[in-house]
Amino acid sequence: MLHLDSVGRAAERPPLERLWQRPLVRGLAVLALGAALEAGVSLAFRSPGVDDVGLATALGILIAVLAGTVAGAWVGLAVAAAGWTLHFFLVAEESWRAAAALPAWLAAGAVAGWLGSRLRARSAEHDSLHNQLTALSEGTQDAAIGIDGERKIVAWNPAAETIYGYSAEEALGRRFSEVV
Numbered sequence: 140m141l142h143l144d145s146v147g148r149a150a151e152r153p154p155l156e157r158l159w160q161r162p163l164v165r166g167l168a169v170l171a172l173g174a175a176l177e178a179g180v181s182l183a184f185r186s187p188g189v190d191d192v193g194l195a196t197a198l199g200i201l202i203a204v205l206a207g208t209v210a211g212a213w214v215g216l217a218v219a220a221a222g223w224t225l226h227f228f229l230v231a232e233e234s235w236r237a238a239a240a241l242p243a244w245l246a247a248g249a250v251a252g253w254l255g256s257r258l259r260a261r262s263a264e265h266d267s268l269h270n271q272l273t274a275l276s277e278g279t280q281d282a283a284i285g286i287d288g289e290r291k292i293v294a295w296n297p298a299a300e301t302i303y304g305y306s307a308e309e310a311l312g313r314r315f316s317e318v319v
Contacts, residue, residue, distance in 0.1 A: 166210045173206035173218035181225035195230045196240065199223070200247050207252030215248030215255075290314050 158164055177199055184195035199222040207215020223237075223244040231237030276283035276296040282303070285294025291314055295307040303310070303318060310318050 162211070166214045169206050169210035170214050170217055173202055173214070174221045176202045177218060177222035177225055181222070181229040185229040192231055192237075195226060196237075199226050200244055203244060203248035204251040207248045207250075208255035210252070211256050212249045212252030215250075215252035216245055217248075219244040219248030284310075284315070286315050290316065292318065 159168075180195055180198045180202065184191065200219070203215055203219035203222055206218040223241050227233060227237045227241075272283070272285050272294055276285070276294055279296070280298055282299035282301075283294065283296045284292060284299050287293050291312055292310050293312075295305075295310040299310070300306055305318055
């Protein structure tokens with residue numbers, strides 16, 4: 140079912156932001172950027188005179204972690220695999236230590252992707268609950284009060300002002316037990 144307020148909010152977003160919200164588009168863009176950054180690091184550390192394999196490894200893993208955080212576990216895995224492959228052949232010169240590091244690269248990219256996905260899901264759930272509370276608060280004649288995990292008031296509608304005698308500015312941020 141399409142709600143009018145969701146159409147209005149979608150129309151307010153710029154076209155690129157709407158495009159970025161699509162997981163496939165975001166994943167492909169981050170995958171391309173991550174692979175390009177991995178290639179840049181590997182080529183930079185391949186150059187004569189630059190001999191810090193540890194720094195190249197750390198940068199490569201960091202890129203995989205960031206890619207996974209932004210676009211999910213599969214993108215993190217793909218960027219980690221691309222980065223490790225480039226690192227193995229161009230920087231570490233096919234050493235056994237670099238080969239043994241593959242699971243660490245893959246795990247870092249995948250775990251960061253999983254955590255990033257969980258955080259995005261929790262954020263979307265939080266936004267949905269906030270929107271529901273706002274709609275309820277604005278659409279009722281009864282007092283609607285939002286309280287966070289620390290028992291502090293985070294929402295206070297006009298009916299609550301009338302019933303309890305405190306304005307929203309006075310009530311917000313205070314503990315509910317102080318006001319009632």
